[in-house]
Amino acid sequence: MRASLFITCYNDTLYPETGRAVVSLLERLGVELDFHPKQTCCGQMHANTGFRGEAFCQAKRFVQLYRDTETVVIPSSSCVAMMRDQYPGLFEELGNESLRREFAALLPRVFELSEFLLDRLGVDDVGAYFPHRVVYHASCHGVRALHLGERPYKLLAKVRGLDLAQMANTDRCCGFGGTFSVKNAEVSSAMLAAKLQDVIATRAEYCTALDNSCLMHLGGAMHRQYAGMKTIHLAQILAATEDAPAEAIA
Amino acid sequence: MTQSVADHPILDPRFAPPFPQAVLPVLRNPQLRKNVAHAIDVIQAKRGRLVAEKTDWQELRTAGSALRAHVLENLGTYLEQFESRCTAAGGHVHWAADAAEARQITLDLLRQHNASDVIKIKTMTSAEIQLNPFLEAQGVHAHETDLAEIILQLGEQEPSHIVVPALHINRSQVREIFARTMGLKNLSDDPKELTNAARRYLRQKFLTIPTAISGANYLIAETGGVGIVESEGNGRMCLTLPQTMITIAGIEKVLPRFQDLEIMLQVLARSATGERMNPYTSLWSGVTPGDGPQNFHVILLDNGRSEMLRRPVERQTLKCIRCAACMNTCPVYRQTGGHAYGSVYPGPIGAILTPQLMHMHHAQSLPYASSLCGACYEVCPVKINIPEVLLELRSQVVNQERRQVGRVFDLMYIGLRMANFLFTSAWRFHLAQRLGRIGARLVTRKDGWIHSLPSIGGKWTQTRDLRGLPDQTFHEWWAARAKEAK
Numbered sequence: 001m002r003a004s005l006f007i008t009c010y011n012d013t014l015y016p017e018t019g020r021a022v023v024s025l026l027e028r029l030g031v032e033l034d035f036h037p038k039q040t041c042c043g044q045m046h047a048n049t050g051f052r053g054e055a056f057c058q059a060k061r062f063v064q065l066y067r068d069t070e071t072v073v074i075p076s077s078s079c080v081a082m083m084r085d086q087y088p089g090l091f092e093e094l095g096n097e098s099l100r101r102e103f104a105a106l107l108p109r110v111f112e113l114s115e116f117l118l119d120r121l122g123v124d125d126v127g128a129y130f131p132h133r134v135v136y137h138a139s140c141h142g143v144r145a146l147h148l149g150e151r152p153y154k155l156l157a158k159v160r161g162l163d164l165a166q167m168a169n170t171d172r173c174c175g176f177g178g179t180f181s182v183k184n185a186e187v188s189s190a191m192l193a194a195k196l197q198d199v200i201a202t203r204a205e206y207c208t209a210l211d212n213s214c215l216m217h218l219g220g221a222m223h224r225q226y227a228g229m230k231t232i233h234l235a236q237i238l239a240a241t242e243d244a245p246a247e248a249i250a
Numbered sequence: 251m252t253q254s255v256a257d258h259p260i261l262d263p264r265f266a267p268p269f270p271q272a273v274l275p276v277l278r279n280p281q282l283r284k285n286v287a288h289a290i291d292v293i294q295a296k297r298g299r300l301v302a303e304k305t306d307w308q309e310l311r312t313a314g315s316a317l318r319a320h321v322l323e324n325l326g327t328y329l330e331q332f333e334s335r336c337t338a339a340g341g342h343v344h345w346a347a348d349a350a351e352a353r354q355i356t357l358d359l360l361r362q363h364n365a366s367d368v369i370k371i372k373t374m375t376s377a378e379i380q381l382n383p384f385l386e387a388q389g390v391h392a393h394e395t396d397l398a399e400i401i402l403q404l405g406e407q408e409p410s411h412i413v414v415p416a417l418h419i420n421r422s423q424v425r426e427i428f429a430r431t432m433g434l435k436n437l438s439d440d441p442k443e444l445t446n447a448a449r450r451y452l453r454q455k456f457l458t459i460p461t462a463i464s465g466a467n468y469l470i471a472e473t474g475g476v477g478i479v480e481s482e483g484n485g486r487m488c489l490t491l492p493q494t495m496i497t498i499a500g501i502e503k504v505l506p507r508f509q510d511l512e513i514m515l516q517v518l519a520r521s522a523t524g525e526r527m528n529p530y531t532s533l534w535s536g537v538t539p540g541d542g543p544q545n546f547h548v549i550l551l552d553n554g555r556s557e558m559l560r561r562p563v564e565r566q567t568l569k570c571i572r573c574a575a576c577m578n579t580c581p582v583y584r585q586t587g588g589h590a591y592g593s594v595y596p597g598p599i600g601a602i603l604t605p606q607l608m609h610m611h612h613a614q615s616l617p618y619a620s621s622l623c624g625a626c627y628e629v630c631p632v633k634i635n636i637p638e639v640l641l642e643l644r645s646q647v648v649n650q651e652r653r654q655v656g657r658v659f660d661l662m663y664i665g666l667r668m669a670n671f672l673f674t675s676a677w678r679f680h681l682a683q684r685l686g687r688i689g690a691r692l693v694t695r696k697d698g699w700i701h702s703l704p705s706i707g708g709k710w711t712q713t714r715d716l717r718g719l720p721d722q723t724f725h726e727w728w729a730a731r732a733k734e735a736k
Contacts, residue, residue, distance in 0.1 A: 007724045007725070009679070011724065012723050012724045013683050013719065013723055014717065015720075016720055016722060016726075017720075019724035019727075020724065020727060023728075035725070035728045037676065037725055037729065038676040039725075040672075040674070040676055040679045041669075041673040041679075045666070046670060047641065048622055048641065048644075049644060049648070049662075050617075050641070050643075050646075050647055050649075051645075051648055051666050051670065052645045052648075054669075054670035057670060057673075058674065061673075061674065140621070140623035140625070144623070144624035144625070144627070144628055145624060171625075172581055172623075172625075173581040173621050173625070175581065176621065177620070177621025177622055177623070178622075179662065180618065180620070181709075182662070182707075182709040182710060183270065183662065183709075184269065184270050184273070184582075184618065184619060185270075185710070185713070186273055186277055187270075187273050187585055187586060187619075189712065189713040190277055190585040190586075191581050191582065191585055191621070192713065193713075194581070194584070194585065216717075217714060220710075220716055220717075221713060221714045221715075223714075223715040223717075224713065224714055224715045
């Protein structure tokens, strides 16, 4: 099987280890990967801040770069949610007929990482080994926009050595919200503090998620507070084996 | 932020500070935050249990949503039907284009009936049009009869929630307010004693004031009837004892048929208070000789609603049945409570409703008072896609900014325009990454983390660190790997 990676702006710049983990994981599963060097951003930050015209430019770029690919894999649930929830409206308002047609044809081939593994490849055991206590943060976009449901838990259940902790209020927002974290920094920080209480109470060594934006938020506070917990993208846990242990974010 | 704002939050969007400033006194008030979080956690848990027991909950939401959407598509027809049926049953229907007109009609009616005092059932529309202070200035005293509204009125406090408006006040604070204003020195904070004190206070009002004001949960087009749901029975007293009743209702409140209550009553109480059924449901049509108010007036309030109706995305705001499930589940509201929204409508629904009631001339910070987590949409019993409306309103706010000269000094605006310039070219994006890496070295500490950023980045680092930029981006790694493979 062939698949194209879309490693969105902040993952490319700030968390390249997530992209590298996706490569090692999927190649181990026999997927032939390619990566378009001209990709930049899905446009979510602009769309969510009200800059629809700018978001449209980036959405159009994505369709133009990926329209001929067989499958697109994105290790960021909020970027996938952006495409499913917001691209149709943007193209309806600002795009032309051919763009709308190309996007409609492309969208069913766009997968979030856990969707790709379970729905497309049909594997839940990816042969991972991660001997640590881990808690999963069900990010808002993963839960309520993509309806990932049990997918991440199915994957985590098959990781050898992994001790999965349960978090209270697991699907409550961590307070990141993109530019919300800066525009409403004080409220965002209060939400983060509330979330962190639930995360820390699990006594896990790692907090994982399918979205590095939440993890950047949680991990930034963990580091500031000497919390003794680190964040790690689920792709990095799934890529880890006895021979090649994972590299943590924080 | 001055202390006075903390003491007296301004719930008028024309004068309230923007949300990011308005939250500051609240976030520094641990008692208020504890009261809010405790109250909504209790309601949320009850709601969760009662929704879970309904096997057809999603079907009910779908039906509720379809019903409300149908009403909005045929609003004129149903309103005219309501007017003619209500009039035929002996009621009088008045149309108010805006808040000022609704206030004036109310005052004229009260003067017609020589009312110097009026009792009120809890009503959001009267709060929306700021009726009480207006009547007070005209020499008419409005007496609230809902327990929470009494607490607020006597304590001279502002509501912070649309269903449980005094949820930011705990019972020892209620005791203090009642003891002080009712002259009950030995009052304890036992809930039973507190409600008995309120009951004695209320009885005297019910028995002496012959004029009442209410809102409406439902206007029923088929019968010309009005419906009120409540928990305490104060509404039932207001609907039976007085001679004159004035009902102020938003034009969107209409339902086509009596039978539609089947859906609405199932979803409302579960969503609002976490009950299977609200304790009191009162329905009346016009005037019945010898039974209940003999003079009945309905004021149908537009106040910006027609404009919302014209816009396909924003229109869904009018589906709202004021259950408050959105604010009870909202992680922002859980931290801030209602006062920071600077409006009688707080929470996610307030964030979309208030700016629209202000014709987008005020409250532009409210559409940004959300992390877009989507919890509100998930619980909404009539499926209002609040995040979608928030985004639409944000786009309108940005379009206003694009026309303002001051935008060149707005770092967020400049930053986002710049980011778009970078993101629309891989070459520019990659150059910016390389320059950013050099710049980041200046602020990255020995532990590899950035603890303090300049400018708006400081908003991030006030509570979170940021890991320093890695030496190699993903696309650089991919290119290097491809080269090696050759």
